[in-house]
Amino acid sequence: MSSKSQLLRQFIEISKNVIAQRGQQINYCKAATALRPRKPKSTRKEAQYFSDAKRVRAVGGKGGDGCVSFLQLWCNERAGPDGGDGGNGGHVVFQASNDVRNFNHVGSVLRAEEGERGDSKECHGKNAKHSVIKVPIGTVIRNSQGQIVGDLGHADLMFVAARGGAGGKGNRFFTTDKETSPKVCEYGPTGEDLSYTIELRSMADVGLIGYPNAGKSTLLNALTRAKPKIAPYAFTTLRPHLGTVQYDDLVQLTIADLPGLVPDAHLNKGLGIQFLKHAERCTLLLFVLDASAPEPWTHYEQLMHELRQFGGSLASRPQLVVANKMDADDSADNFKELQRRLQNPVLGISAKMGQNLGQLLSSIRSGFDRHNTQEIDTS
Structure with missing residues (x-):
């Protein structure tokens, strides 16, 4: 019984010490020490640079051309115009992300995809996907005059750098009561072509x-x-x-x-x-x-x-x-x-x-x- 009581007394003293230590306020900033990396350094000779500012050219995608087409059926050779519209060109978009730290991955010329042209049977062209370029949080975007036009200070915030051209209309769009068989269509316009300077606010x-x-x-x-x-x-x-x-x-x-x-x-x-x-x-x-x-x-x-x-x-x-x-x-x-x-x-x-x-x-x-x-x- 004496040994059990001694063990119980020791357990009570240890518990008191733990509770007292938990009650104290520890300054973790002063207690923090740097950790040595466990993984050895790479032996490759290529130097990796850090790019905190870059001048880029953003080019939006061209819109798809409209189509001139006339539907011909076995029962009606003159069924009417059926040319479809072209698809819209893609935008060039900057998106703030935590996945990147610098502008090494950003090219000097950023181009978006072009929209597909229209087709017969009123088939519209496919809209192009937007070209989304991830940039670090805190990126500041300046135009060619040096004015700040974008400030991506939060994650997932986007800035449209260059808009793509709209898709051209096919001849089906130009059909009216007086002009039942138009032979005209629209070409897809080109996208915006703008220059920017992107900079990191905090490097x-x-x-x-x-x-x-x-x-x-x-x-x-x-x-x-x-x-x-x-x-x-x-x-x-x-x-x-x-x-x-x-x-x-x-x-x-x-x-x-x-x-x-x-x-x-x-x-x-x-x-x-x-x-x-x-x-x-x-x-x-x-x-x-x-x-x-x-x-x-x-x-x-x-x-x-x-x-x-x-x-x-x-x-x-x-x-x-x-x-x-x-x-x-x-x-x-x-x-x-x-x-x-x-x-x-x-x-x-x-x-x-x-x-x-x-x-x-x-x-x-x-x-x-x-x-x-x-x-x-x-x-």
Whole structure:
């Protein structure tokens, strides 16, 4: 009986501890850690680029032609006109979807199918199917004058980019009391032919910003499964690369490797305005400074100057600062001076050697959660 009572007492104490733990409020955002991918990276050499803006031409389908035909029966050789109408051409439609993340699958020329022509015995042509192109949620559509004509901010929202032509009428349509046997029909008109520029409002959660050859591509390769081009010379990245980091609470953050920034980029030097537009579509900006370079704090000042000159709220975005290449010889002294000169806290990392990458992922997550909390409070 004593052993049973001891077991019962231990069970009651364990139950109390479990209930007490359940009553406490756990901050899962602080407890979240990044998960290492189990599947190894692919060995193929083809680089996969991320397209966040593209100029497209939308061409609607041509309408089907009408038919000129006269019905001939065994009992009546002049039974009358029986030409059918042509089918309508298809539309070109953009649809917001969660299935796609960029515009890599979108061609430069988007054409819809043509409607079928009419036939005898009043057989109308078949209407063509609409050409539906899936685009990411948050796609902004601009016309040839640069005006915003579509904003696909919700899933399954559609925008008709080019309407197809209507089907032409057959000679049966033109029959009247005075004209009982018309020999005319209509040709199917062509569809609309319009040009658009589609852009992503939000490209990634985190954007890597820094001078050329600062180690941004190496950092993205170390943090995610992306495989950007890595080489010991400047401007190896000409278009954005995208990678995803998954945390243990099932939250995924996308990180974009942006092309390098040079002085006077707001005057369209280097990649210029194109680069700054990429940075504008990122929620959190991660400044990657080369700690081995002479006076790396001047790089941060120049980067902030370019963001301010570009205008808008780009310079006031939430940001993190990291000093890369801490494995180099002169990096330690430069890192101490960088911490003294910059007001923001600086984290020293080495993307090549994998130093402090876990702490960097935790800082990225905490900064992203802090930004979301501020947005919820302001709304």
